[in-house]
Amino acid sequence: MEYLRPLVELFSYHANAENASAMQKYMRDHFVFYGIKSPRRKSVSKFFLKKFGLPQVEQALWFAQTTWKHPQREMQYFGMETLEKLTKKIPQDSFQQIIEHTTTHKSWWDTVDFVASHLAGKFFKAYPAQIAPVTEQWMATDNLWLQRVCLLFQLSYKDKVNEDLLFGFAKSLSGSKEFFIQKAIGWALRQHAKTAPESVQEFVARTPLAKLSQKEALKHLQ
Numbered sequence: 001m002e003y004l005r006p007l008v009e010l011f012s013y014h015a016n017a018e019n020a021s022a023m024q025k026y027m028r029d030h031f032v033f034y035g036i037k038s039p040r041r042k043s044v045s046k047f048f049l050k051k052f053g054l055p056q057v058e059q060a061l062w063f064a065q066t067t068w069k070h071p072q073r074e075m076q077y078f079g080m081e082t083l084e085k086l087t088k089k090i091p092q093d094s095f096q097q098i099i100e101h102t103t104t105h106k107s108w109w110d111t112v113d114f115v116a117s118h119l120a121g122k123f124f125k126a127y128p129a130q131i132a133p134v135t136e137q138w139m140a141t142d143n144l145w146l147q148r149v150c151l152l153f154q155l156s157y158k159d160k161v162n163e164d165l166l167f168g169f170a171k172s173l174s175g176s177k178e179f180f181i182q183k184a185i186g187w188a189l190r191q192h193a194k195t196a197p198e199s200v201q202e203f204v205a206r207t208p209l210a211k212l213s214q215k216e217a218l219k220h221l222q
Helices: 005-013 017-024 038-052 057-069 071-084 090-105 109-126 126-140 146-153 163-172 179-193 199-206 211-217
Strands: none
Touching: 005 038, 017 071, 017 126, 038 071, 057 071, 057 090, 057 179, 057 211, 071 109, 090 109, 090 126, 090 146, 109 126, 126 163, 146 163, 146 179, 163 179, 163 199, 179 199, 179 211, 199 211
């Protein structure tokens, strides 16, 4: 915690109660905030990192757990954005633990979607042999957020998307009543449609998807 103390002081100095109230309401009162809007928060974070440097890669898991314990949501944002800067150095075992911890604790779309695309996406690019066993494990859980990560981690893969994997996840979860799963299915398919429109159209046509998933998937194809 010693490493983060100056950042806590900086965030506290820039806190804004009015902003905090609005931000908390936007997140349906799931979290409390310092009330620092994104541009200023990123500026403060940049200043902190320039002065104190990145956390040691050996402490990456500790860093993730510590930032996620902090009450204010801005600390989780700092945590995930800083972890992205360490992705090329984090060992495989720690990397997977970090993804799982940040996905299953204080879970909501604002952090999980970043973790999916910016952390899990890079993890699986670095360790492709882990894609099948790890995603199979996550899909088998009842945790909707880990399942959402399975759907979204390929968002930036473009023509490198494993289509069979994506379609398999979407089909497997197509009966889910969870809004965040239905939305993620549609989002992932819509993104893939930018490089493989015919494949997505064919998949949607033959797969009984929720209306929300179908609408999102075909949004830019109709």
